[in-house]
Amino acid sequence: xxxxxxxxxxxxxxxxxxxxxxxxxxxxxxxxxxxxxxxxxxxxxxxxxxxxxxxxxxxxxxxxxxxxxxxxxxxxxxxxxxxxxxxxxxxxxxxxxxxxxxxxxxxxxxxxxxxxxxxxxxxxxxxxxxxxxxxxxxxxxxxxxxxxxxxxxxxxxxxxxxxxxxxxxxxxxxxxxxxxxxxxxxxxxxxxxxxxxxxxxxxxxxxxxxxxxxxxxxxxxxxxxxxxxxxxxxxxxxxxxxxxxxxxxxxxxxxxxxxxxxxxxxxxxxxxxxxxxxxxxxxxxxxxxxxxxxxxxxxxxxxxxxxxxxxxxxxxxxxxxxxxxxxxxxxxxxxxxxxxxxxxxxxxxxxxxxxxxxxxxxxxxxxxxxxxxxxxxxxxxxxxxxxxxxxxxxxxxxxxxxxxxxxxxxxxxxxxxxxxxxxxxxxxxxxxxxxxxxxxxxxxxxxxxxxxxxxxxxxxxxxxxxxxxxxxxxxxxxxxxxxxxxxxxxxxxxxxxxxxxxxxxx
Ligand code: MG
Numbered sequence: 001x002x003x004x005x006x007x008x009x010x011x012x013x014x015x016x017x018x019x020x021x022x023x024x025x026x027x028x029x030x031x032x033x034x035x036x037x038x039x040x041x042x043x044x045x046x047x048x049x050x051x052x053x054x055x056x057x058x059x060x061x062x063x064x065x066x067x068x069x070x071x072x073x074x075x076x077x078x079x080x081x082x083x084x085x086x087x088x089x090x091x092x093x094x095x096x097x098x099x100x101x102x103x104x105x106x107x108x109x110x111x112x113x114x115x116x117x118x119x120x121x122x123x124x125x126x127x128x129x130x131x132x133x134x135x136x137x138x139x140x141x142x143x144x145x146x147x148x149x150x151x152x153x154x155x156x157x158x159x160x161x162x163x164x165x166x167x168x169x170x171x172x173x174x175x176x177x178x179x180x181x182x183x184x185x186x187x188x189x190x191x192x193x194x195x196x197x198x199x200x201x202x203x204x205x206x207x208x209x210x211x212x213x214x215x216x217x218x219x220x221x222x223x224x225x226x227x228x229x230x231x232x233x234x235x236x237x238x239x240x241x242x243x244x245x246x247x248x249x250x251x252x253x254x255x256x257x258x259x260x261x262x263x264x265x266x267x268x269x270x271x272x273x274x275x276x277x278x279x280x281x282x283x284x285x286x287x288x289x290x291x292x293x294x295x296x297x298x299x300x301x302x303x304x305x306x307x308x309x310x311x312x313x314x315x316x317x318x319x320x321x322x323x324x325x326x327x328x329x330x331x332x333x334x335x336x337x338x339x340x341x342x343x344x345x346x347x348x349x350x351x352x353x354x355x356x357x358x359x360x361x362x363x364x365x366x367x368x369x370x371x372x373x374x375x376x377x378x379x380x381x382x383x384x385x386x387x388x389x390x391x392x393x394x395x396x397x398x399x400x401x402x403x404x405x406x407x408x409x410x411x412x413x414x415x416x417x418x419x420x421x422x423x424x425x426x427x428x429x430x431x432x433x434x435x436x437x438x439x440x441x442x443x444x445x446x447x448x449x450x451x452x453x454x455x456x457x458x459x460x461x462x463x464x465x466x467x468x469x470x471x472x473x474x475x476x477x478x479x480x481x482x483x484x485x486x487x488x489x490x491x492x493x494x495x496x497x498x499x500x501x502x503x504x505x506x
Contacts, residue, residue: 025054025056025252025255026056026236026240026241026242026243026255027053027055027056027057027243027245027248027251027252027255028055028056028057028058028059028120028222028242028243028244028245028248029046029049029050029053029055029057029058029059029245029248030059030224030225030244030245030246031046031059031060031061031074031246032045032046032047032049032050032058032059032060033046033049033050033052033053033055033058033248033249034046034049035246035247035312035313035314035498036249036350036426036498037049037425037426038352038424038425038426039098040096040097040098040100042060042061042072042073042074042103043096043098043100043103044100044103044107044108044111045098045100046058047060047108047111047112047121048111050119050248051112051115051116051118051119053248053249053252054118054119055118055119055248056118056119056120056242057119057120057121057122057242057244058112058119058120058121058122059122059123059158059244060072060108060121060122060123060124061074061124061126062105062123062124062125062126062138062142063076063084063126063128063138064083064128064134064137064138064141065083065084065086065087065088065091066084066085066086066087067087067088067089068137068141069087069088069104070104070105070106070138070141070142070145071083071088071091071102071103071104072102072103072104072105072107072108073102074126076126076129078091078094078102079094082129084128084129084130084134088102088104105123105142108121108123109121109145109146109149109151109155110149112151112154113149113154116154120154120155120156121151121154121155121156122155122156122158122244123142123146123155123156123157123158124157124158124159124180125138125139125142125157125158125159125161125164126159127159127160127164132163135161135163135164136163136164136167138164139164139167140167140171142157142168143157143168143171143172143175146175147172147174152174152175155175155176156176156177156178156196156220157175157176157177157178158177158178158179158180158196158198158222159177159179159180160179160180160181161181162179162181162184162192165177165179165192165194166192166193169192169193169194169195170193173193176195176196176220177193177194177195177196178194178195178196178197178198178220178222179194179196179197179198179199180198180199180224181199182199182200182203185207185210185213186210186213186217186219187213187217190217190219194219195219195220196214196219196221196222196241196242197210197214197219197220197221197222198220198222198223198224198242198244199222199223199224200223200224200225201223201224201226201231201234201235204223204235204238211238215239220241220242221238221239221240221241221242222240222241222243222244223235223240223242223243223244224244225244225245225246226243226244226245226251227245227246227247227250227271227273227312227313228271228273229250229269229271229273232245232250232251232254233254236254236255246312246313247271247313250271250499263505263506264345264346264503264504264505264506265503265504265505265506266501266502266503267345267503267504268282268336268340268342268500268501268502269499269500269501269502270282270283270315270499270500271313271498271499272310272313272314272315272497272498272499273310273313274310275309275310275311275312276305276309276310277303277305277308277309277310278308278309278310278315278334279310281339282339282340283335283339284334284335284336284337284338284339285300285301285302285303285308285332285333285334285335286300286333286335286473286475287300287301287302287333288300289324289325289326289327291480292477292480293377294477294481294482294483295479295480295481296360296477296478296479296480296483297327297328297329297478297479297480297483297486298319298327298329298330298331298476298477298478298479299324299325299326299327299329299330300330300331300332300333300475301324301330301331301332302332304330304332306318306320306330307319307320307330307331307332308332308334313498314496314497314498315334315474315496315497315498316494316495316496317331317332317334317361317475317476317494317495317496317497318332318476318492318493318494319331319354319359319476319478319491319492319493320491320492321491321492329478329479329486329491331475331476331477331478332475332476333473333474333475333476334473334474334475335471335472335473335474336471336472336473337366337368337371337471339471340471340472340502341368341469341470341471342469342470342471342472342502343433343467343468343469343470344433344434344435344504344505345432345433345502345503345504345505346430346432346433346441346502346503346504346505347385347430347431347433347472347500347501347502347503348428348429348430348441348499348500348501348502348503349363349385349386349428349429349430349474349497349499349500349501350426350427350428350429350497350498350499351386351426351427351429351495351496351497351498352422352423352424352425352426352427352495352496352498353388353422353423353495354390354423354476354490354493354494354495355390355393355490355493356390356487356490356491356493357390357391357484357485357486357487357490358390358478358479358484358485358486358487358490359388359389359390359476359477359483359490359493360387360388360389360390360476360477360478360479360480360482360483361386361387361388361475361476361477361495362384362386362387362388362473362474362475362476362477363384363385363386363387363429363473363474364382364383364384364385364386364387364472364473365382365383365384365385365470365471365472365473366380366381366382366470366471366473367380367381367465367468367469367470367471368468368470368471369468375465378401378402378403378406378408379402379403379461379462379465380465381400381401381402381461381465381466381468381470382399382400382401382402382406383400383431383433383438383466383470384397384398384399384400384401385398385429385430385431385440386398386429387399387482388422389482389483389484390483390490390493391485393422393423394418394419394420394421394422394423395416395417395418396416396417396418396422396429396442397414397415397416398414398415398416398440398447398448399413399414399415400412400413400414400450400466402462402463402464402465402466403461403463403465404457404458404462404463405457405463413450413457415440415447415448417447419442426496426498427442427443428441428442428444429442430442433466434505435452435467436452437449437450437451437452437454438450438466452464452466472500472502474495474497474500476493476494476495478491478493
């Protein structure tokens, strides 16, 4: 292939991808696309991320400081200081968690318009505790800033405060507005000149007539904050113009159902969308503190909110420096045993690993046969999708164990390599598994492949025990034969899991 042809094809593909992103995928990243890369909400970095993803919109919150600087921040205070009463110079002494200086609306408009023809800036005006007069001032200041940047077509103003929106729609009819509070019908909003209905999903569920009414009146439909897969499907099906979510990647997965996971059908998933303990229909616990065959130092507890909980769509498995019975530490080990067994297919787990000496997180699988006591370890087999010991930061291991090839006799099938920032970023760890072998896939790329019978290895159950149903295990061990000496200062330490998805080949 000539270079020019190659370049032409590359640009053609890039164009096609761009065209796809420019289509009417109604994904609005709530406070930017922050979650996957662990960025601060309402940061320039999360805005840039949403633009890079090609989101239809990136939402952010605007407030005004006492010296009339419009800033981007959700809460009414910063480090205990009331934004209403403090000057920008004082507030900007507190950087965001990624080191960014507290962004202003000016920063957002400047950054948000560079190389961006796709992503609308969904600008929420927060009302001030100082009252109506202050809100009027903020409304005018925001509108003028947008007009100065010639960003009228690219910004949508949203607010819970109907008075703020009334000022914008009366004085600046060129600007698009959407109301958040849920207490007015689309008809009432239309009469006030508001251009869109942006309500909590419960409002639309209890008032389904709002959806048809808004469409008839030509109002935009937006909904917040939709993180649950079932709700995503519901609002996509209803043809919403915008769906505001903390999970833009997940929503894209729905929008383009078959594009990222062609040939695979999702058969089991947990996106950890409800806050609290893990879902008991999906997970059970292994409990105990007997060392688990490796002299591990933790006691695994069940139903312990401190050791295993979900929040904002993330599962946290937490090891604590707290004694329990004869163990010095507590932690959790979740398994799908008794809930879901899996043989052949694709597994993808998005996780961020703990840092620190003594931590030993793992994503792995054992077969049903060890539970039914038909087979002991290592005859039963073991699939280690991901193991990481904190004493060797970023070195990530995959292994297969069997009667003939296992770590006790140092003959296991294994591979390790160094990844980037495993404790600061989510990576996906997974396998593609069929009757010919197991591919270990990290971040969508082949990490290691083990083929049945490779290098003359025995292919009976003693050498390849991977043709039977297995269950998935997520745990965080502390110390032990491989975890090694423990630095107690690093506790609590946690493995965070964004999602677990399992697919069957179509
Ligand atoms: Mg907001």
